[in-house]
Amino acid sequence: MIRFENVSKRYADGTTAVDDLSFEVAAGELVTLVGPSGCGKTTTMKMVNRLIEPTSGRIFLDGEDIAAGDPVELRRRIGYVIQQVGLFPHRTVLDNTATVPHLLGVSRKKARARAAELLDLVGLDPSVHGERYPDQLSGGQRQRVGVARALAADPPVLLMDEPFGAVDPVVRERLQSEFLRLQQSVRKTVLFVTHDIEEAVRLGDRIAVYGAGRIEQFDTPATVLGAPSGDYVAEFVGADRGLKRLSVTPIEESDLEQPPVVRLDDALPKELGARWAVVLDADGDLHGWISEEHARGRTGTVREHARRMEAWLPVGASLKHAFATMLQHDAGWIAVIDEESAGRFLGVLTPQSLHEALRRSTAADLRDVPRAEVELETVPGS
Numbered sequence: 001m002i003r004f005e006n007v008s009k010r011y012a013d014g015t016t017a018v019d020d021l022s023f024e025v026a027a028g029e030l031v032t033l034v035g036p037s038g039c040g041k042t043t044t045m046k047m048v049n050r051l052i053e054p055t056s057g058r059i060f061l062d063g064e065d066i067a068a069g070d071p072v073e074l075r076r077r078i079g080y081v082i083q084q085v086g087l088f089p090h091r092t093v094l095d096n097t098a099t100v101p102h103l104l105g106v107s108r109k110k111a112r113a114r115a116a117e118l119l120d121l122v123g124l125d126p127s128v129h130g131e132r133y134p135d136q137l138s139g140g141q142r143q144r145v146g147v148a149r150a151l152a153a154d155p156p157v158l159l160m161d162e163p164f165g166a167v168d169p170v171v172r173e174r175l176q177s178e179f180l181r182l183q184q185s186v187r188k189t190v191l192f193v194t195h196d197i198e199e200a201v202r203l204g205d206r207i208a209v210y211g212a213g214r215i216e217q218f219d220t221p222a223t224v225l226g227a228p229s230g231d232y233v234a235e236f237v238g239a240d241r242g243l244k245r246l247s248v249t250p251i252e253e254s255d256l257e258q259p260p261v262v263r264l265d266d267a268l269p270k271e272l273g274a275r276w277a278v279v280l281d282a283d284g285d286l287h288g289w290i291s292e293e294h295a296r297g298r299t300g301t302v303r304e305h306a307r308r309m310e311a312w313l314p315v316g317a318s319l320k321h322a323f324a325t326m327l328q329h330d331a332g333w334i335a336v337i338d339e340e341s342a343g344r345f346l347g348v349l350t351p352q353s354l355h356e357a358l359r360r361s362t363a364a365d366l367r368d369v370p371r372a373e374v375e376l377e378t379v380p381g382s
């Protein structure tokens with residue numbers, strides 16, 4: 001969808017901002033450009049919508065060399081979100097969002113109706129926030145309007161330059177989750193600039209890690225974290241990259257252990273055969289758990305002695321989420337269920353299997369990377 005071919009940019013004062021850059025972004029892919037200040041991320045992005053022209057090399061959008069066409073026409077196909085949102089101060093939020101489609105010839109009524117839908121999509125209530133002016137919104141709400149406005153003309157490509165940089169960390173995390181959810185439904189081709197590695201890892205299908213004017217590594221978050229291409233990337237992603245990797249590795253069914261299982265309506269067994277067992281209902285759904293200590297010497301049914309399960313997660317949740325849940329409930333294991341099939345119990349994850357899962361994902365992602373270059377950190381407590 002977007003292809004850079006040997007692109008360089010030298011500014012008039014001799015600064016080489018981007019040096020012989022070649023990469024490709026697939027349709028519907030979200031690529032984060034991450035790196036320290038001044039490494040050329042913004043320059044890269046602004047060459048895509050021709051706010052900056054390259055000194056050499058070519059950029060293709062959907063197979064067409066962008067230098068050949070009209071820049072205004074080009075920008076209609078590209079949404080642009082920046083940190084200083086740039087909303088019109090004297091227009092309401094709804095009008096701000098409807099402006100571009102209206103300029104493109106959509107009737108005012110239709111443009112406003114679409115704007116209301118988009119505000120809703122980014123988590124703003126059009127009937128409440130739509131009639132306000134930009135200075136009557138919080139920073140996070142203004143950023144949401146920025147995203148809604150960029151989507152208003154339904155462009156296939158979105159360029160986002162530190163869009164969540166100006167808000168506090170809690171709001172930023174919320175905006176990131178909302179944006180990820182939104183991207184799942186709109187599937188735009190996105191270039192997203194950030195200097196925050198956490199943000200890059202969380203949002204990117206792939207990450208381009210920049211050194212001065214060049215991409216040092218361009219790969220999935222899991223691979224960048226599991227096998228940094230060299231000292232520069234290793235240092236940039238941070239010494240805690242093993243922990244960061246937890247957040248990009250989902251729990252898979254094959255990671256799970258199978259503990260003893262008892263049914264709710266069974267008679268209490270004499271021995272559980274383990275320190276604890278999982279309790280399922282007649283449909284195989286998770287009910288809770290029972291401990292050997294609690295069951296020993298007692299009679300009756302499992303139901304009378306079972307405890308409710310607090311620590312559980314759906315399959316597909318991240319290993320980080322699993323680890324956090326274990327800590328939160330002070331639990332040595334957590335149950336994993338299949339939400340798609342109404343909560344069917346699949347198995348449990350322990351610190352041991354969590355560590356194994358991390359190893360498994362590293363091995364799977366890094367098939368082509370020599371073993372000696374793969375670094376893993378152990379999970380604390382395992």
Ligand SMILES: Nc1ncnc2c1ncn2[C@@H]1O[C@H](COP(=O)(O)OP(=O)(O)OP(=O)(O)O)[C@@H](O)[C@H]1O
Pocket residue numbers: 011012013015016017035036037038039040041042043044195
């Ligand atoms: N108009 C310009 N004239 C001269 N040099 C420029 C110009 N714009 C940017 N530069 C330089 O080009 C280099 C890359 O700048 P760019 O804005 O692309 O970096 P960045 O990675 O986006 O940085 P930041 O994270 O700080 O925004 C920097 O050294 C910058 O000083």
